Amino acid sequence: MSYFINEESIKTEKPEKKRENEVDIKYFHCALCGLHEKFEYFGVDPPFVKKYKLLEDTYLVEDPFLPPKQGEMLQLGAHCTKCKKCVCKDPSCSFYYEGTYCIICAKENMKMFPDVVKDKLNKIMIN
Numbered sequence: 001m002s003y004f005i006n007e008e009s010i011k012t013e014k015p016e017k018k019r020e021n022e023v024d025i026k027y028f029h030c031a032l033c034g035l036h037e038k039f040e041y042f043g044v045d046p047p048f049v050k051k052y053k054l055l056e057d058t059y060l061v062e063d064p065f066l067p068p069k070q071g072e073m074l075q076l077g078a079h080c081t082k083c084k085k086c087v088c089k090d091p092s093c094s095f096y097y098e099g100t101y102c103i104i105c106a107k108e109n110m111k112m113f114p115d116v117v118k119d120k121l122n123k124i125m126i127n
């Protein structure tokens, strides 16, 4: 008897109530500019993005300017390949060349980059 009652109460109570309270809020924090923003996904293969695959572990958030559930995501940032610091996609924080570099590592490792890339880097000023 009690067996049947238990099973029913599990089915009716759990699913809906959990959603609201259990939203796991995680924050992305840029080590350089201090940008502090909620993110929804960290990794290379977000389940909701079907159009493309990411090349590296990236912090993503759903694009706030588009209707939800369209698979359009904004890239918040990633980890620097060299120092592993978390940096945002702002051009004065990170630089992308075969991976994300924080702007400090990018400047320190200028010699590794081809000339075109060096030129670009030279135009970026560190605050």
Ligand SMILES: [Zn+2]
Residues within 6 Å of the ligand: 030, 031, 032, 033, 034, 035, 087, 088, 089, 090, 093
């Ligand atoms: Zn930043």
Ligand SMILES: [Zn+2]
Residues within 6 Å of the ligand: 080, 081, 082, 083, 084, 085, 101, 102, 103, 104, 105, 106
């Ligand atoms: Zn770095």
